[in-house]
Amino acid sequence: MKTRRFPGGVHPPEKKLTAKVPVVKLPAPEEIVVPLSMHIGAPAKPLVARGDRVLRGQAIAEPGGFVSAYIHSPVSGKVKKIEPRPHPMGRALPSIVIINDGLDECVDFQPVDDWRNAEPDTLIAAIQKAGIVGMGGALFPTHVKLKPPPQFTIDTVIINGVECEPYLTADHRLMLEQPEKVLEGLRIILRILGLKKGYIGIEANKPDAIELLRMKTANADDIEIVDLHVKYPQGGEKTLIYACTGREVPSGGLPMNCGCVVQNVGTMAAICDAITEGKPLMERNVTVTGECIKNPVNLLARIGTPISKLIEAAGGFTETPAKIIGGGPMMGMTQSSLDVPVTKGTSGLVCLPPSLVSTSDPSPCLRCGSCVRHCPFHLLPTDIVRLVKAGRVDEAADLGLMDCCECGSCSYICPSHIELLQWMRLGKAEVMANRKKTA
Amino acid sequence: MTEEKNKFIVSSSPHLLTPDSVTKIMWTVVAALAPAALVSIYFFGFFSAYVIALSVVGCVVVEALLAKLFKRPVSIRDGAAVVTGLLLALNLPAGSPWWMILIGCLVTIGLGKMVYGGLGQNVFNPALVGRVFLLISFPVQMTTWRAPKALFSGGPATDALTSATPLGMMKEAILMNKPIMGDKITSWTDMASGYIPGSLGETSAIALILGGLFLLYKGYITWHIPVTYVGCVAVMGQIFHWINPALYPTALFHILAGGLILGALFMATDMVTSPMTGKGQIIFGFGCGVITVIIRLFGGYPEGVSFAILLMNAATPLIDRYTVPKKYGFVPPPKEKEAGGAA
Amino acid sequence: MLTAVLILSLLGLISAVGLGVASRVFYVEIDPLVEKLTEVLPGANCGGCGYAGCAGFAAALAAKEVGINDCSVADSDTKQTLARLLGVELTETAKEVAVVHCKFDPSKMQNRFEYKGVSSCKAANMLGGQLDCSYGCLGFGDCVKACNFNAIVIKDGLAEVIPEKCTSCGMCVEACPRNLIQIHSLAQKVLVLCSNKDKAKAVSSVCKIGCIACNKCVKACPVEAISMVNQIAVIDDEKCIACGACARECPTNCIFDFGETHYVAQINDKCTGCTLCALKCPAGAISGDKKQMHVVDPKKCVRCRICYDICNFESIELVNEEGKIMIPPRPKKQRKKKKDSGEAA
């Protein structure tokens, strides 16, 4: 079966150390730190104050704007404090600190009864109330994505089971261990968008998942499994849409501009929980892996658990790591302290030893064109970065700076190890600043 | 500024990098050039070895000195100077005088590279700048060819100095309008194996192609430039051969003679001075081919490869400017912006 | 010879007529002001202002796109005439200087992590900034790169302005991603060199010279020039009399006093009891009734020298802690006629 693909992209070593390791449930720690900004859009506004008693699954923060999301307490306990705490994004951000009383006393969940013929709006409301956001790392509030403005007609739903980042296997294990939830979630989405057909894209390096899901949807005609060529960044929204449908998201536009909605498999499982069991988003699969981890494992960790607890659960370090990465090594953010909490977007913890982290200074650009050949969006990273370095940011924008999806293929493949992606980010920030100034 | 507890490293993504590096590229190119160098040493013996050695050492020393002069970090370990030195050596005739080689090194590294700010910043191929500079400044020394003599075939080293290269003979034939059949000059096998007089690297086509394929396999050069360049020279050469078979040699002669193979595989494909996109490289190769044939058949100099590549290097920024690939999700700019932009 | 004159004059005539007609057909409205401005400008066409020649710069000047000071070549009287032509008065404002509002002790400031990547403050700041203090100067020199007069240098990890070279053009203010640099007048000697907005405990845990918003300076200031704005003391340049009381009062001495050393005032026997100094003293440290000898209370005196400058009877001198006279009383100023005396005071 010929696998679908997209032009460009790179082949980093896969190193799926935990592909065969089943998910282990991590008990909740004593102190849970739930940050208020775990999604794209305005940070959530707290509903609780110091000293309040909260139950597991109780909403402790409401959306701070149209594009924002609810946040729920993963444990029952007492709210200790609301103060800035270390956050995976680098700076300390306001978070709700809850002391776990260990009872796990739940609030009574109200599932949506008989969702098959419930109104799409009630389903979307239930999803919003459950605080579901894109779990692939984009963290875009799902209820907003599922209600596109009227002028856009959606005709295709693509579920992203690609997980093209090296080391990470959270989605892979989810597909293997809870395929029904994923399929159920997809059917709910199809019901909401009123569509008859949905796709699930999975990379060919997960044959067991492909086979299992194909077997489960053998007689169903509303779900098709698409196996994709193993290449990074196959899991990116735009590359996935191109590989599955051949369409291109217009520059500066969103997937809905070309009639597509892309969701992560984790989000599907969360939607299924929210609708069928009324459970809000309180925990997620996290792959704790890397050469420095004694025995790498996939953990079902509650949101707000400090990553030091996850590392302990994985047997601790064999050697002090040079980098702790929240998310995958290609797009994840390095963490500077171990008491950063797990958030809705933490798909993994990759601990790289000093031997794998190059600290050499970049050598001059040879204009070898590798970055041009490997950029999935046919941009000219070296020319764009050259212009950004010289401060000519508007010319860089003309060359396509704003179309860069920050997948990092160019920095990965560059023989001179130039931090192309970091320069692109600086350029983008400057363009946005200029736009704000002139707007 | 402060003692470091074992702090984690924080950097921008991606956190994995390709094992490739500039040093690796440069030493791979040196390895790819090795067969041609060894064959030239085999044919020209001591004269070739000393030219290669002096040129490489000369280039490395000049780069180190100029780096200090321009207060730049001395980075001769990355092998770039060795590659340039080796390429320059392959462009010089066997037994060139030592002072000429040193001047060549000075011009190649100085004018060709360091003046622009070092590796990756130059606009002309340094080795070719050196060669053309020497060709024009010292025409006599640059065109005294030694007859090749298999190294271990005994007998005194013939110092037949001025045996002309196949291209030289062709040029005289054309200028004097004495029609002699192109391929009667020397047999194909000699030309392919390198048993013909000429610059060190230009003789053995087989060794060069071997090196070129190795680079192609490693992915440090793409097929676009060599194929279009050699193809274009062959096609045009053949067309002129049909027009006047007596005077103009056949395509095969054009390919095997002179520096075409060396130029197409190692000089024109120099990453720094050739276009980045596939389309641009094809235009580049085509341009080089046309100019090479024009100079070879109608120009004053027998060998047009160096000039062709330098001229196309000059055009590379313009080629790069007009071969920007269409980006993913390209949205044509609205009409009035288009008109406004064209002022 | 005649033919030569004939040919030339004929040719001249034809060209003149041709050009006359052409200039009518292709008439382009040129703003006369731009013409005048172009003459005044140095005409070096050096392109320093970013325009191909002085004509371009003049047009931009007339269209108010650029300021007079953007022409770095023009000397002061050219700028005067330019100002007169443009009807804009060239404000000879007092010399202003950029100041970096961060002064941590480099040997003590710790790093939260080891930063690897593009060496620019914006880049490091995007990843949270490697300093423990999340407001401090990252020291990668974005400001140095932005300054065309190299008036700012990085000294062991900290940006520092060289007042003489600074032209207060404001480029560094924009360049700093943590907005640490502000423009103050050169005369402003007392400055709060900290920008940490965290609470006291967080500040002192990262930097010993940080402003912990203890309000001591606010109380110490005789003229209420200091106010506490989100956990940082902010000095109002107009009100400040540079007495340095706040600097002495600050427990973490993050308020720096670049003026010359201050001494307590002391009244000697020449005092005529004119009560002028008691009136003007902001701290109310001078007491005494009319026509009687006045006394300065050393504890209350904020050493602002206002009384020293005001007293015209050479009766106020400045002494250090041991009472040694450091600065003798100011010599008497010849009082002009009554009318001018107001001015002299």
Next chain:
Amino acid sequence: MTSLLLIAVSAVLVNNFVLARFLGICPFLGVSKRVETAFGMGMAVIFVMTMAGIVTWLLQTYVLTPLGAGYLQTIVFILVIAAFVQFVEMVIQKMRPSLYQALGIFLPLITTNCAVLGMAVLTIQSGYTFIEMLFFSVAAGIGFTLALVLLAGLRERIEFSEVPESMSGAAIALITAGLLSLAFMGFAGLV
């Protein structure tokens, strides 16, 4: 016909006005910072060269030689060229103000540009017929534009290189122009 072609090819490539005869160097260095302005300048020079070539040729053959006032050649040519440049300046100011700003001082400078006067004098010395002169002047203009645009492309690229201070600015432009003319020497003997 082939001789006309040879004149054109020789004027553009072999003895290119800038790179082989080293005429018109100051606009060559002055305007070659950006490709658009270089191209604009090239078009202006082509127009002035062609028009000046025609008028000077006519003047020379029908006015100066019959009257035996050949010695007036230089002054008359300068007068004609100046008139044309003034005309071109007005046209460009009207049609392309942005180009006029970008060219700035270098547009009126074409009057004293030795390439234009050189072309006029060369046509007279080599005794070209009208058609040959036409080919020669247009080709000379094209050669000038080719060299100018090539150098502009190179200089735009060099702007990004960290050229050492001692070499930056005009120095690196001159070196690049020198190497460019080195490359053009390959065409020597082409014709």
